[in-house]
Amino acid sequence: MMDEKDIEFEGKGLHLDGKPKGLIFAVSAPSGTGKTTLCNMLLQEFKDIKPSVSFTTRTKRPGEENGISYHFINDSEFDRMIKEDEFIEWANVFGKRYGTAYKSVFNPDRLSDILLEIDVQGVDKLIKTYNTNNKIAANRPVTIFIMPPSYEDLCERLKKRGGMDPAELDKRLNAAYEEIKKSVFYDYIVTNDDLNEAYLKLKSIVIAERCKNLQKV
Ligand code: ADP
Ligand code: 5GP
Secondary structure, eight states: OOOGGGOOSOGGGBOSSSSBSOOEEEEEOOTTSSHHHHHHHHHHHOTTEEEOOOEESSOOOTTOOBTTTBEEOOHHHHHHHHHTTOEEEEEEETTEEEEEEHHHHOOTTOOSEEEEEOOHHHHHHHHHHHHTOTTTGGGOOEEEEEEOSOHHHHHHHHHHHOOOOHHHHHHHHHHHHHHHHGGGGSSEEEEOSSHHHHHHHHHHHHHHHHHOOTTOO
16 A cells, blocks of 8 residues: 655656656667657657757757757867766767766756657667666666668658768768667667657657556556
8 A cells, every 4th residue: 555655756746647757768760860850849749858958079050059959069078078977878979979967867856857869879878877776777768769761761861951961971871770770779669750650659658658657566
């Protein structure tokens, strides 16, 4: 029988379903699949999901804002953050470094869930960290892989998005094969064929995870 003292979280932090807020959703996809499009739809609809703003050494693209799209930092600042153990995970992606700060995922007030858009190496490191630390293991991120419907579609989408020379395009298409092999380690796979259908699946995962029963015996 559940007793009031067993409830460890504040009422204001409840989803009022099974789980307290503070869930971490980590989403990966081969570049060009539609991850950013789908994640933006999610953030638009769910105001209680906050994006984690990563740190990167890559340069800003048109329309991106420092502190919103990324924290754009130089190599020596990135080195400093690694040295001072400020990253829960970081990876080299297409020749630039990207990292998630501990402070972005540890969310002590638990008033929102957190969305990470990180690559497959990052998810791998993140899960290893959660699996080897008992204190945080209960809040292991929910991992979601967005799958392109086909190689041809992926190629088309990358071209449509533009801003990439043919060598860069090739690099991303080759990387996609390796990334898709890693999809077997994810909790969920959402194929982004029809955008609205893929979004429905993505938001259903969020809703279902929020209802997961932590009291189940
Ligand atoms: P990613 O973040 O995975 O690199 P983007 O969200 O930037 O990908 O999407 C890449 C391109 O594909 C964009 O031009 C976007 O509008 C388009 N796109 C996204 N989802 C779909 C879809 N389901 N069908 C067709 N085009 C899509
Ligand atoms: P882009 O340069 O197109 O914004 O991102 C390139 C890749 O880096 C994407 O796959 C994106 O998900 C990944 N990425 C962004 N932030 C992080 C991060 O903090 N850690 C890791 N490991 N990958 C990230």
